[in-house]
Structure formats: structure tokens, C-alpha cells
Amino acid sequence: MSEITTLDEFIIQRQKDFSYATGELTGLLRDIGVAAKIVNREVNKAGLVNILGSYGGSNESGDDVKKLDIFANEKFIKCLSNSGECCGIASEENEDIIPVDPVDGKESKYILVMDPLDGSSNIDVNVSVGTIFGIYRRVSSSDQSVSKKDFLQKGKELVAAGYVLYGTSTMLVYSTGRGVNGFTLDPSIGEFCLSHRDMQIPEKGVYYSVNQGYYLKFDVEMRRYIDYCSDLNLRLRYIGSMVSDIHRILFQGGIFLYPNTRKYPKGKLRLLYECNPIAFIVEQAGGRAINCKLEDILELPVHELHQRSSVVIGSPQMVEEMKEFIQKYQEPSSSELPKA
Numbered sequence: 131m132s133e134i135t136t137l138d139e140f141i142i143q144r145q146k147d148f149s150y151a152t153g154e155l156t157g158l159l160r161d162i163g164v165a166a167k168i169v170n171r172e173v174n175k176a177g178l179v180n181i182l183g184s185y186g187g188s189n190e191s192g193d194d195v196k197k198l199d200i201f202a203n204e205k206f207i208k209c210l211s212n213s214g215e216c217c218g219i220a221s222e223e224n225e226d227i228i229p230v231d232p233v234d235g236k237e238s239k240y241i242l243v244m245d246p247l248d249g250s251s252n253i254d255v256n257v258s259v260g261t262i263f264g265i266y267r268r269v270s271s272s273d274q275s276v277s278k279k280d281f282l283q284k285g286k287e288l289v290a291a292g293y294v295l296y297g298t299s300t301m302l303v304y305s306t307g308r309g310v311n312g313f314t315l316d317p318s319i320g321e322f323c324l325s326h327r328d329m330q331i332p333e334k335g336v337y338y339s340v341n342q343g344y345y346l347k348f349d350v351e352m353r354r355y356i357d358y359c360s361d362l363n364l365r366l367r368y369i370g371s372m373v374s375d376i377h378r379i380l381f382q383g384g385i386f387l388y389p390n391t392r393k394y395p396k397g398k399l400r401l402l403y404e405c406n407p408i409a410f411i412v413e414q415a416g417g418r419a420i421n422c423k424l425e426d427i428l429e430l431p432v433h434e435l436h437q438r439s440s441v442v443i444g445s446p447q448m449v450e451e452m453k454e455f456i457q458k459y460q461e462p463s464s465s466e467l468p469k470a
């Protein structure tokens with residue numbers, strides 16, 4: 131039988147890759163693994179809503195049943211606050227940052243950003259959802275409390291990022307900037323086990339993933355690009371959970387798009403909690419991530435915690451081809467038009 135490497139063992143093995151490592155990042159990643167297992171247990175019960183009470187409603191005994199995104203948010207915050215392995219958290223579910231008090235006098239130098247439950251509209255119908263996280267080094271001095279500026283860092287400053295996919299199997303995929311590794315939860319032993327070492331995204335693939343229902347709300351050049359994908363006979367897949375859609379593309383190659391629409395002129399997805407961590411992972415696996423203005427996601431300045439962005443992520447050849455396509459079809463700005 132081949133030897134199994136658990137997430138905890140792998141994280142500890144990798145600690146030596148960082149000469150400055152103090153074990154804090156190791157501890158933080160392990161806490162994320164624990165919180166993911168707790169959320170996974172609850173996600174697995176989601177099909178029992180008729181017995182246990184619907185999320186956001188109440189159960190048979192009249193107790194309130196928390197919406198699963200709130201439950202996931204609370205569990206992650208609790209696991210991370212109890213250990214004090216990070217000094218602050220920003221979550222898609224919270225308006226403001228959450229400072230974390232030092233535990234046993236230990237001052238952490240890391241902060242965490244997260245989307246605790248991604249694709250939450252899927253939960254009531256038993257379709258995959260995820261968690262996304264990113265870890266940065268704080269920029270303020272450790273004798274002060276963390277502040278917003280610790281979180282408003284460009285994606286290229288990420289120290290680590292990952293996601294958990296609560297799917298047919300539960301997987302945790304993460305990167306500390308030295309490749310991407312995937313772990314599958316073995317329910318019989320309750321451990322994430324290394325199942326996908328050094329993941330690489332295919333150069334190109336046959337899938338495109340976009341909410342084509344918004345076709346008429348996209349800019350004209352984006353509509354043309356989507357027509358082009360369809361002309362190429364690419365296969366459309368859209369789950370409505372970024373984690374799940376990206377997971378397919380990471381394995382099989384393809385392109386994921388959430389362009390700006392009339393309703394969301396800056397795009398819908400959150401730069402800090404969704405776009406940056408996913409862009410970091412995909413780029414670590416050899417892929418590309420840009421916005422619809424063709425700027426690199428990881429280079430975008432972050433001005434607000436809940437800032438949104440358009441996003442195009444995927445196989446390197448396909449993102450490059452999309453970029454060239456858009457450049458070619460973009461209407462020239464008025465300064466570029468020939469003078470009459």
C-alpha cells in the first residue's frame with residue numbers, strides 16, 4: 131500500500147521551505163483544515179433540511195437554524211481566533227475587519243481574508259459549494275492593533291491562498307507560492323490526504339464557464355468573445371460557485387469569466403475574498419488571471435474591503451487568446467479615432 135501523507139504532515143514538511151518560518155503559517159493552515167472539516171460536516175447534513183429544519187428558518191424544536199454561510203463564517207472565525215495564529219480576519223460576511231487578540235501573549239504576523247461559503251445559492255439543492263481563503267503578512271507594526279490597511283494589499287502580496295471544495299469528495303487545495311497541492315478528505319479517518327501533488331493547469335482546454343444568461347448585459351466585445359467560444363464548440367459549464375467552476379478548469383483546462391454587467395459595472399466578484407486568492411492559486415498552477423480591462427488581477431490596487439472586480443481566469447493560452455481577441459475588437463477610444 132502506498133504511504134498516505136496527511137495535510138498536517140505535509141504542512142509541517144513544507145515549513146522548512148521557508149527559512150524565516152516560525153511555525154505560525156503552519157499553525158494557521160492547520161486551523162483552516164480543522165474549520166473546513168467542521169463546515170464539511172454541516173454541509174453534508176444540508177440535504178436533511180426537512181428533518182433538521184431549513185437554514186435560515188427553524189427546526190422541529192423551534193430553534194433557529196443558522197444560514198450555512200453564517201455558520202461557516204462563525205466556525206472559521208472561532209477556530210482562527212481560539213489559536214491566535216492570525217491577528218485579524220476580513221470576511222465577505224462582515225462589514226468590517228475582525229481583530230484577533232493574541233493568545234498566550236503570542237503576536238501573530240498574519241492576517242486572513244475569506245469567503246466562508248462560496249456559491250451559497252447551491253446549498254439548498256445539494257450542489258457543490260466552497261470556501262476561499264488568502265493569507266497576508268500584516269504591514270502595520272505589531273505593537274498596534276491591526277487596521278484596514280493591513281488588508282488592502284495587492285494580490286501579489288499573498289503569502290498563501292487556497293480553497294475548499296465541498297463536492298462529491300471534499301478537497302482542500304492550497305499554495306504557499308511554491309506550486310499547488312490538493313488534499314482529499316478521507317471520511318473514514320477524518321483527514322485531508324495528499325491526492326494531487328504539484329497541480330498544473332492544462333495550457334488550454336475545452337471548457338468555458340460564464341453566466342451566459344447575462345449575455346445581453348455584457349459589453350459588446352465580451353459578447354463577441356463568447357460567440358467565438360461557442361463557434362469553437364467549446365463546452366459551456368457553469369455551476370454558479372466560483373470554487374467549483376475553477377476547480378474543473380484547474381484540472382481539465384478552460385476559461386472562467388465573470389465580466390462586468392449593467393447591474394455590476396465593476397464586476398460582481400470580490401477582489402479580496404474571491405478573485406485574488408483564486409488568481410494566486412491558478413497562477414501558481416501555471417494559469418493566468420486578468421480583469422476585463424486586461425489588467426493582471428494580482429496587480430490591482432485594493433481600495434475597499436468589499437471591492438468588486440471583473441475577472442477572467444484559466445488556462446494560459448486561452449486567457450492570452452481572449453486578451454488578443456478583446457484588444458482586436460475593442461472599439462477605439464475617441465482620441466484614437468481618425469480626425470474628420
Ligand code: AHG
Pocket residue numbers: 222245247248249250251341370371372373388398
Ligand atoms: P457567494 O455565494 O459567496 O456570494 O458567491 C457566489 C458567486 C460566485 O461563487 C459565483 O461564481 C457567482 O457568484 C454566481 O453569480 P451569478 O448567479 O450572478 O452567476
Ligand code: MN
Pocket residue numbers: 245247248249372404
Ligand atoms: Mn463567493
Ligand code: MN
Pocket residue numbers: 199222245246247248249250
Ligand atoms: Mn460567500
